[in-house]
Amino acid sequence: MTGGAVNQLPTYSELLFSPLFFWPLTVFIGLVFGSFATALSYRLPRGISIVSKAHSTCNSCGRNLTPLDLVPVFSWVLLRGRCRGCGAKIGWRYPLIELATLILCLGFYARFGASPATMGMFLLAPVITSIVDIDLHYKIIPDSLNLSIAVIALVVMLAAAIAGGGGPDMLLTMGEGALAGMLAYGLGSIILRQGVMLLLKKDPMGWGDIKFFAAAGAWLGAGAEGAAAFMLVAGLAGVFLALLWQKLRGEREFPFGPAIILAFIVVLLWQGPVFLAVP
Ligand SMILES: [Zn+2]
Known part of the structure; x- marks a missing residue:
């Protein structure tokens, strides 16, 4: 036996x-x-500093x-x-x-x-x-956090490549998808911003938002479906947030970050990271 x-x-x-x-x-x-x-x-x-041992x-x-x-x-x-x-x-x-x-x-x-990829996520x-x-509090997105989003994408790709035993070839393919997404979302948001500035004569978002778009693109890839879903969720959440802000605070200028982050999470959970094979 x-x-x-x-x-x-x-x-x-x-x-x-x-x-x-x-x-x-x-x-x-x-x-x-x-x-x-x-x-x-x-x-x-x-x-x-994040590493300083200052007492809470x-x-x-x-x-x-x-x-x-x-x-x-x-x-x-x-x-x-x-x-x-x-x-x-x-x-x-x-x-x-x-x-x-x-x-x-x-x-x-x-x-x-x-x-391992999920642990990286x-x-x-x-x-x-x-x-x-x-x-929400300062109407800024720190560069270090935007950079972290792109760096963590790289960490997850490495974890997936090592766990999947795919080696450098696999990593390169994943990297291409992420890079295409960064360009698509980064350039797309710049064009959108210029368009709004031309039409409405006002600046819809800061550079922090644009850097966030590029970093999010590394996860979401250059696919048209994902981008359409992203714009839909970000647009709806943005309108809701703008109305809420005006009612609660009487301010016309509202933080756009939470709207695009919600869109990022929704599309990420829906389609998965572009560089991972998920059902
Ligand atoms: Zn006390």
Whole structure:
């Protein structure tokens, strides 16, 4: 009698990518990255280094926050949104960023399955949530975050090429798709901007938005269907955001970032990254 593969113990990678292990791993990574996203949102606009070991403190009493105060989402819920020292209210902005980051990671896993490429995609989550937060508050998208989106695309391509055993040829093919997408979305958004400026005599978006378009293109590729879906979602979300902004704040100028990021997430989850074969 031959035992065959049935009796063999699973390998480490089979264990790592089994649902039993990958679900809790995704939740853990999502929460840790959520915490990282709040650090990005707080530090980048203030010019504080991401790697500096500055203590997090309460904005009201200056108490140093301990690990007990800093467990993503849970601390805020358990402490009912108040500082343990002075009882000052802590806004829901940070737990919301943490929660959104976690949900994005879970979404990537649910859509793309357990793989090295999906683990690379988790890196996108904190970058995306901090872009939305920073753009809502400061109406800018930091260059470092736009660059990160393109760099993470490269990381995911490398992970997929190594896991798929395709070697440099596979990487080159994937890179071509990403580069075509960067050009299509980058140039497309510049043409769109010039057109609007000619017709309406006003500037619809900043260079930060255009750089974001180019970085998003690296993921979405140069396909016409994806681009059409992107413009539809971005346009609808943009109109909604403009109306909301005018009603809530009475401002004509609204941050366009959240609208194009929503479009990016929707199209990415729908068609998958251009450089990955997903059903
Ligand atoms: Zn306090």
